[in-house]
């Protein structure tokens with residue numbers, strides 16, 4: 469599933485390639501992914517100019533100027549691919565946008581995703597994005613992180629995955645973030661010391677920033693169809709059940725935590 473690092477990479481590339489381009493056509497083949505009828509979506513997009521593409525959590529925000537914003541969520545994963553000329557376009561897609569210069573992009577969801585068009589003025593009425601907490605990128609300060617945690621109940625992993633608290637962390641990076649901070653995923657939030665919260669913040673920054681630098685995770689593709697450089701070698705505990713912990717040698721365990729599985733070192737991350 470694309471998480472913040474993949475969204476940072478994709479939005480940066482889309483901004484570079486698409487800014488200022490004017491829509492010459494669009495097609496939406498899966499109405500369930502849309503918030504308005506396909507004809508209305510494509511008709512409204514026609515003639516609009518792409519602004520600065522950004523992201524919030526796991527959503528891509530593509531301004532369609534004037535006055536609209538296209539909101540894209542890649543769900544469990546998707547190929548969102550740029551093409552420079554129509555002949556280079558992928559043939560398998562649920563959504564496609566073409567620009568006046570012949571370039572464009574396609575989206576093929578692996579499972580399910582969203583392409584929603586909103587009036588930019590009414591963006592706050594888009595419940596799925598309006599409810600998102602701050603993105604866990606470099607703009608999230610340690611103070612903001614502490615504030616999001618303050619008064620929170622429940623377990624620390626659930627907090628990391630709760631997009632209304634902070635947005636952009638999914639299950640894959642959560643294993644590494646918690647291991648880096650020496651925290652068990654089931655640690656109750658009220659039991660965390662200030663020092664542990666600061667360690668968690670530092671680990672979150674370290675893991676996500678290195679994944680961004682690497683171009684995202686290897687099992688996702690960027691706007692040019694390239695795989696990310698953050699590979700299985702980067703996982704310290706994630707998906708490494710039975711292998712020795714890189715810090716202490718204890719075999720890594722796979723445990724059930726709420727509705728997700730977690731990979732932990734029982735020595736480095738005691739409950």
Ligand SMILES: [Zn+2]
Pocket residue numbers: 713714715716717718733734735736737
């Ligand atoms: Zn260990």
